[in-house]
Amino acid sequence: MRKIAIIEDGYVRDVQVFVENPDVIENSPNWEEYFRDVQYPALYIGIFEGVDEDAIKKKAAEYQGVHPDIISLIEVGCAECKRQPMKPMTDNLDDCDCVLCPACGGELARADDYFGIPKYCPDCGQLLTINLDMKRKGA
Secondary structure, three states: OEEEEEEOHHHOOOEEEEOOOOHHHHHOOOHHHHEEEEOOOOEEEEEEEOOOHHHHHHHHHHHHOOOHHHEEEEEOOOHHHHOOOEOOEEEOHHHOOEEEOOOOOOEEEEOOOHHHOOOEOOOOOOEEOOOOOOOOOOO
């Protein structure tokens, strides 16, 4: 599992960001004027690998010198994996009767509307394969 580690915006403040072309630094004696204050940005730490999210948070926190509880993780999708078509899932739980993305679980369509299923999941971009013989679960 690969995760992007960030420190959420509520735990970061008063960061300065250079907002111009980097070549300006060489050509300007007043290059500091091109920095702008950003009060509450999310802070990117890096991409970490591991099986256990707590271990990833701990590693990212040690790298940054902060407490692991302020680290948030974002899963890095596998672009190659999303190009491999996957069959949507049907779900009868709680009378939903929905067609769901097999990668992220996002709702794609009602189970009786197979022609309304998109080619790609609008939430995660997973390529979907549609089998017109799909039947609703339990039908």
